[in-house]
Amino acid sequence: xxxxxGPAARAQSDTNAxxxxxxxxxxxxxxxxxxxxxxxxxxxxxxxxxxxxxxxxCARLVADLPEAGGRPSRIVAETNVVIDSTDSKGQxxxxxxxxxxxxYNVQNGVTNxxxxxxxxxxxxxxxxxxxxxxxxxxxxxANNGYRFIGNYHxxxxxxxxxxxxxxxxxxxxxxxxxxxxxxxxxxxxxxxxxx
Amino acid sequence: xxxxWSSAVRVLSVxxxxxxxxxxxxxxxxxxxxxxxxxxxxxxDAPLNQTQMKSRLSGAETQPLPGGLLVIKQLKLxxxxxxxxxxxxxxxxxxxxxxxxxxxxxAGHLQLQSGDGKIRVEGDGFxxxxxxxxxxxxxxxxxxxxxxxxxxxGL
Numbered sequence: 001x002x003x004x005x006g007p008a009a010r011a012q013s014d015t016n017a018x019x020x021x022x023x024x025x026x027x028x029x030x031x032x033x034x035x036x037x038x039x040x041x042x043x044x045x046x047x048x049x050x051x052x053x054x055x056x057x058c059a060r061l062v063a064d065l066p067e068a069g070g071r072p073s074r075i076v077a078e079t080n081v082v083i084d085s086t087d088s089k090g091q092x093x094x095x096x097x098x099x100x101x102x103x104y105n106v107q108n109g110v111t112n113x114x115x116x117x118x119x120x121x122x123x124x125x126x127x128x129x130x131x132x133x134x135x136x137x138x139x140x141x142a143n144n145g146y147r148f149i150g151n152y153h154x155x156x157x158x159x160x161x162x163x164x165x166x167x168x169x170x171x172x173x174x175x176x177x178x179x180x181x182x183x184x185x186x187x188x189x190x191x192x193x194x195x
Numbered sequence: 196x197x198x199x200w201s202s203a204v205r206v207l208s209v210x211x212x213x214x215x216x217x218x219x220x221x222x223x224x225x226x227x228x229x230x231x232x233x234x235x236x237x238x239x240d241a242p243l244n245q246t247q248m249k250s251r252l253s254g255a256e257t258q259p260l261p262g263g264l265l266v267i268k269q270l271k272l273x274x275x276x277x278x279x280x281x282x283x284x285x286x287x288x289x290x291x292x293x294x295x296x297x298x299x300x301x302a303g304h305l306q307l308q309s310g311d312g313k314i315r316v317e318g319d320g321f322x323x324x325x326x327x328x329x330x331x332x333x334x335x336x337x338x339x340x341x342x343x344x345x346x347x348x349g350l
Binding site for chain 1: 313316318327328329330331332333334335336337338339340341342
């Protein structure tokens, strides 16, 4: 019997391939409130959201649910927000903040999807490029980039150097705290993984 | 750097549908006297087919208490869409329903799941208020959402 090969056989094989397993997301919390009139879900106390690509922890998570159904337009995670994610290339990102606000909407056919981190201590994003912090960090998920507003600073983990601005005195590299940069009003950092 | 944030987002929205439509069930009129192995069925109103079940409430035992309370043991509430597909299933080993105030509560376990079983919520201790459609699960809340790859929003 001949061994089948080539596109036809591959197509047959694909047809017979078992469907990929479902993606499972778990949400754990101490308590939860489901407001049918207000169309919100509130998870309180030791909130943990996990799925194969992302883990989120916080003290309180509130999701506004569209009355007509569909994707929530706004989710607020509060207090000690920590997000650990892994992209399709295996790169990890560690995000922390006091508050994270997720916004989703479509206007004139354009999808706007952002996660804005604020609070005290400063929100931070740590990935292969280093650790970046600012007063406000907006993660533009639609365009896969970050925007840093106010008191931006970055510490590279790759070469152990500290980025400084020439308007500042030389950085004291023995000081583990990264100096702040006289940055423009905002800094956009597109961190899309190279293809 | 695509985080799967919105997988949870998507789940919450589906869960809300489950909750809003399904959790109304305990407040539906049910048996009010002592009964064993009972089943109470509610049908859709016209113009839908009036033999189309809207919900089915069953239990191992009901026991009326003073003050308009009704204890239901082994509560199981099933809700159905207008085309007859299962929409949600709610289970509680024991539940006290306040008929005057339209509240259902228990210190025990509560399980909710969507009709296809892909969304499941459970916890210990709950209060359902009919007047403002508000459900609180007090302890150990655990939600599981299964989404197929085709449902992945790519976020």
